[in-house]
Amino acid sequence: MNLTPDSKVLVQGITQPIGSYHASRMKAYGTNVVAGVSAGQGGREVSGIPVFDLVDEALRHTGSVDAAIIFVESYQVLDAALEAIDAGIPQVILVTGAIPPLDVVHLLRKAQATKTIILGPSSSGIIVPEKILLGTQETEFYTPGPVGLISRADVLTYEVALALTQAKLGQSIGVNLGSEPIAGSSFRQWLQILATDESTKAIVLVDQSGGGNHQATARYIAEVIDKPVVVYIAGRYTPMDQQLSDTSAQVAAQLSVPVTRSSSAQDKVRVFKEAKIPVAERPSQIPDLLKKALKNKD
Incomplete structure (x- = not known):
């Protein structure tokens, strides 16, 4: 794993209060937050971060992304994570907790098949001190x-x-x-x-x-x-x-x-x-x- 300040990060659920707050924190720490995704909110900006309706749409704008941080509601996490995996994002961090267990099992089977690294549910993410913050640490x-x-x-x-x-x-x-x-x-x-x-x-x-x-x-x-x-x-x-x-x-x-x-x-x-x-x-x-x-x- 090679996480650096240049690693590209996507925030799903960025217009949620917790998502916007931590996206701003990550950016202030030096994390390269290149885009956010929130259905129906495309065209907005959050702390200077462009927001898109879909992950694929965001990646057409940013190019490949190294990690996705997910802040959506628990019943939406499976769809959001599968969208990130299908877009080829190699690491997905689930900040959201209390995800339905069968959704988690479904997601982990998909991640295993695609060699995607999943952190969570209820993960505060990753920190490389003074370099990059991914999540809520x-x-x-x-x-x-x-x-x-x-x-x-x-x-x-x-x-x-x-x-x-x-x-x-x-x-x-x-x-x-x-x-x-x-x-x-x-x-x-x-x-x-x-x-x-x-x-x-x-x-x-x-x-x-x-x-x-x-x-x-x-x-x-x-x-x-x-x-x-x-x-x-x-x-x-x-x-x-x-x-x-x-x-x-x-x-x-x-x-x-x-x-x-x-x-x-x-x-x-x-x-x-x-x-x-x-x-x-x-x-x-x-x-x-x-x-x-x-x-x-x-």
């Missing part, structure tokens, strides 16, 4: 450096980024996979990307209870990744029947069945420790573990 917590940060958590991501920044361990990239159970990208996919990224010297994973594939992730790190990796799992002290990825899921669990032990934070910690991967007890411990891992690597 809070920029003040990040500073340039050698650490790749991949997270499934929400605001906790910023606490980890701040801890790294204060320890003078800047970030090569910050990636938020989204906090919902069905996610477009996996830790393993991004580990593979960062493994070959020359600017990334070490990697931090921030996970939480819920979801799966932690066994495969731990095995992949142990067998394939030769860069230092430190893991933090949120929610390890949360009662078992509340260990789900968001508030609505926790409420649903109280009315139905508790989360399985196989996806609990405690089980994830055990799996990573058994694979000899450093696991932080708290976010403030991550920098020390990272420095130790980097020293051992050297």
Whole structure:
């Protein structure tokens, strides 16, 4: 992946209040937001960004685009994302959450067939500090450096980024996979990307209870990744029947069945420790573990 200030970015749902706000933020950060799409709003401008009715129409004006950021309503996301994929956009970030699960499954099958990278649902996107912002990441917590940060958590991501920044361990990239159970990208996919990224010297994973594939992730790190990796799992002290990825899921669990032990934070910690991967007890411990891992690597 080669994200630079020259990478072209398209914002779908740009005339939505949240879309226009974050399109302006991205542009102010230096992101090359070349166009927006909002059906029925073509011909307008948002913060100097031209708006089109269709993705194909926008690309006829801008040429090929490197990433699309989607802010449309949840029931419109599938159509918007398929429109971006069909137009050949290689990376799609779904800021919108609460997308119907069958829509997400349909979208991910299409993305797999076309080798499109999907982040989300409920993703705050990607930041390459002081270079490019794709999504809603809070920029003040990040500073340039050698650490790749991949997270499934929400605001906790910023606490980890701040801890790294204060320890003078800047970030090569910050990636938020989204906090919902069905996610477009996996830790393993991004580990593979960062493994070959020359600017990334070490990697931090921030996970939480819920979801799966932690066994495969731990095995992949142990067998394939030769860069230092430190893991933090949120929610390890949360009662078992509340260990789900968001508030609505926790409420649903109280009315139905508790989360399985196989996806609990405690089980994830055990799996990573058994694979000899450093696991932080708290976010403030991550920098020390990272420095130790980097020293051992050297």
